[in-house]
Amino acid sequence: MSKLQAGDIFLFKGERGFSWLIAWGTNSLYSHCAICVSPKMNLAIEAIAGHGVRARDTRKVKKIDIYRVKEEYNYDLNKVISFLVDKLNMKYDYLGVIYLGLLKLGGKIFPRLKVKANKWQKDRDYFCFELCSEAFFKGGGLNIVPNVKFGITSGKDIAESKMVMKI
Numbered sequence: 001m002s003k004l005q006a007g008d009i010f011l012f013k014g015e016r017g018f019s020w021l022i023a024w025g026t027n028s029l030y031s032h033c034a035i036c037v038s039p040k041m042n043l044a045i046e047a048i049a050g051h052g053v054r055a056r057d058t059r060k061v062k063k064i065d066i067y068r069v070k071e072e073y074n075y076d077l078n079k080v081i082s083f084l085v086d087k088l089n090m091k092y093d094y095l096g097v098i099y100l101g102l103l104k105l106g107g108k109i110f111p112r113l114k115v116k117a118n119k120w121q122k123d124r125d126y127f128c129f130e131l132c133s134e135a136f137f138k139g140g141g142l143n144i145v146p147n148v149k150f151g152i153t154s155g156k157d158i159a160e161s162k163m164v165m166k167i
Contacts, residue, residue, distance in 0.1 A: 003167065004036050004039035004058065004066070005036065005039060005068065006036055006037055006038060006039060006077055006081065007035065007036065007068065007069060007075075007077050007080060007081075008035070008036040008039075008066050008067070008068050008167070009033055009034075009035055009036075009066070009067040009068070009132060009158060009164065010033060010034045010035070010036065010044060010058075010061055010064045010065075010066055011029075011030040011032075011033050011064060011065045011066075011067060011155045011158065011159060012030060012031055012032035012033065012034075012061070012063060012064050012155075013029055013030060013031070013063045013064070013065070014030070014031025014032060019031035019032065026129075026152070026154035026155065026156060027154070027156060028154045028155040028156035028159075029155065029156070029159070030065075030154070030155025030156065030158075030159065031155065032046070032048070032128050032155075033046065033128045033129055033132050033155060033158065034046035034056055034061070034128065034132075035080070035084060035131075035132055035135060036058060037055075037081045037084060037085070039058070042057050042058045042059050043055055043056070043057070043058065044056045044057075044058050044061070045084040045085070045087075045088065045131075046128055046131070047087075047090070047126045047127060047128045047130075047131040048128065052089060052090050052091045053084075053087045053088050053089060053090040053126065053131065054088065054089070055088065065159070065166055066166070066167050067158065067159060067164040067165065067166055067167065068164060068165060068167050069136070069142065069144065069163055069164055070163060070164065070165050073142055073144075073163045074141075074142070075136060075140035075141055075142035076139070076140045076141055077140065079139040079140050079141070080135045080136055080139040080140040081139075082139060083134070083135045083138060083139025083140075084131070084135050084139070087126065087131065087135075090126065127152070129152070129153040129154055129155060129157070129158065130152070130153050132144075132153070132158065133145050133148075133153045133157075133158070142163070144158065144161050144163045144164060145157045145158060145161050146161075146163075147160075147161070
């Protein structure tokens with residue numbers, strides 16, 4: 001944690017309950033993410049059920065992998081942070097999560113439902129992975145998940161992106 005930089009992406013490994021369900025549903029090792037906005041203040045921003053978009057103390061994070069945008073990819077870090085700060089206190093859409101979960105579960109059996117779930121999600125709210133990818137794209141001008149053409153960004157998409165590296 002002593003090598004943290006603003007803009008680092010925390011990918012959390014979920015092993016129980018809802019975290020496991022998210023990881024399974026997105027075919028990923030990861031169930032959650034946050035972005036470090038100030039290593040000196042031990043501060044990250046995340047979107048999480050029960051709290052919405054909030055600040056988090058980085059000293060309390062566990063079971064994470066840390067990813068960083070590779071140096072050859074330029075983006076505006078200040079705008080990424082501004083984007084995240086602007087989203088603080090947004091409410092979490094529980095009904096949207098339930099609806100999306102049902103569509104995603106059905107999408108494992110009926111692939112057309114997955115497309116419907118992806119379109120519905122993009123028009124409604126932020127999940128942690130979308131908050132992360134949109135902070136870099138809309139805020140900083142860098143699409144860190146260019147292989148996600150239309151759909152829900154997952155921890156796997158971020159971890160496998162050619163634009164980031166695990167540190």
